[in-house]
Amino acid sequence: MTVQAEQRTPSVAPAGQAVLEVRGLTVEYATGSIPVRACCDVSFTLRRGEILGIAGESGSGKSTLITALTRLQRPPAVTTAGEILFHGRDGAPPVDLVALDGKQLRRYRWTALSIVLQSAMDALNPVMRIGAQFADVLRARDRSLSKRDAWTRAAELLALVGISADRVRDYPHQLSGGMRQRAAIALALACRPELVVMDEPTTAVDVVMQRQILAQVLRLRGELGFAVVFVTHDLSLLLELADRIAIMYAGRIVEVGEATALYSAPKHPYTQGLRDSFPPLRAPLRTLRGIPGTPPDLRRPPSGCPFHPRCAQRTGGCDERLPALLPVGPQAGHQAACLLHETETETETDSGETKGGIR
Numbered sequence: 001m002t003v004q005a006e007q008r009t010p011s012v013a014p015a016g017q018a019v020l021e022v023r024g025l026t027v028e029y030a031t032g033s034i035p036v037r038a039c040c041d042v043s044f045t046l047r048r049g050e051i052l053g054i055a056g057e058s059g060s061g062k063s064t065l066i067t068a069l070t071r072l073q074r075p076p077a078v079t080t081a082g083e084i085l086f087h088g089r090d091g092a093p094p095v096d097l098v099a100l101d102g103k104q105l106r107r108y109r110w111t112a113l114s115i116v117l118q119s120a121m122d123a124l125n126p127v128m129r130i131g132a133q134f135a136d137v138l139r140a141r142d143r144s145l146s147k148r149d150a151w152t153r154a155a156e157l158l159a160l161v162g163i164s165a166d167r168v169r170d171y172p173h174q175l176s177g178g179m180r181q182r183a184a185i186a187l188a189l190a191c192r193p194e195l196v197v198m199d200e201p202t203t204a205v206d207v208v209m210q211r212q213i214l215a216q217v218l219r220l221r222g223e224l225g226f227a228v229v230f231v232t233h234d235l236s237l238l239l240e241l242a243d244r245i246a247i248m249y250a251g252r253i254v255e256v257g258e259a260t261a262l263y264s265a266p267k268h269p270y271t272q273g274l275r276d277s278f279p280p281l282r283a284p285l286r287t288l289r290g291i292p293g294t295p296p297d298l299r300r301p302p303s304g305c306p307f308h309p310r311c312a313q314r315t316g317g318c319d320e321r322l323p324a325l326l327p328v329g330p331q332a333g334h335q336a337a338c339l340l341h342e343t344e345t346e347t348e349t350d351s352g353e354t355k356g357g358i359r
Ligand SMILES: Nc1ncnc2c1ncn2[C@@H]1O[C@H](COP(=O)(O)OP(=O)(O)OP(=O)(O)O)[C@@H](O)[C@H]1O
Pocket: 029, 031, 036, 038, 056, 057, 058, 059, 060, 061, 062, 063, 064, 065, 076, 077, 233, 298
């Protein structure tokens, strides 16, 4: 079962209206004598209602990036550079989330941005009824909401993710794993956030439930208009869901582009390897290849392009120069950080196209 094309709701984002602008974000784990730079100079813009997928192998820095985005990181993680500009729907000037203290951040949690974690289903309190947990969140954000109205709203939210409203009185253990995960998504949507960050929310459920959850995320995005940053190691899954995909390797974004263009014509050898490591969900099955070697130790990343020791297409210079993220291919907004494409970019730039950050 796959998320059919007709179930997909086109992005509700008017082009250019940003909800989040991440600029030069760098996060380190200050452990031992050499820090682990797990997120390095990451920049991207997320538009209102857009779904941005972030894919990469284990250890590529995905979780580090999203805990930094949501300001849920704990020591030894430290944001050493960059800004995360959040543009509210009220049209007020953007707020740099990096600069906010705990009290200021509380204003933004749940209402502006919320998060669904891999193990969200286990994050529900086992000794509280589902409805009570929803009511707590709703009433903490709206003190005028009565208990009765909060429970009614909780039942409506469960119904939104396909869980019968009468389950509102259940305890978490009375729901299946898939239902608990969907309840966690409904809870994340309780205060109508503008941005929901999802970290592998379908990893712990079977493939049928995975497809149902993805279809629901798409439907709800269409109905409620929130933007999503969705992290996974499975690139083929993002093809079903994301408007754009960013590929991370060794803490950096190495390729970004519109989902179909990036999947069908990946430019970075790492993206090609990642794509060929997972069975496609809809296209005919092809030989799975995998990527030889292992990701680098981020305390001592290789010189030049961090992927070069594993890259079958490396050329002279790959071990010396860190490639910049530059436009590639015919599709607007498609960018890759690979020396193989720098000549192509230079030629295009000479003929008038402007270089730029990720848009
Ligand atoms: N608490 C920590 N202390 C030191 N290094 C850490 C810590 N947490 C993560 N790292 C390192 O940061 C790098 C990025 O890890 P991260 O968990 O962000 O990657 P990931 O892509 O999310 O991986 P996964 O898919 O396995 O969750 C890895 O090299 C990891 O070893």
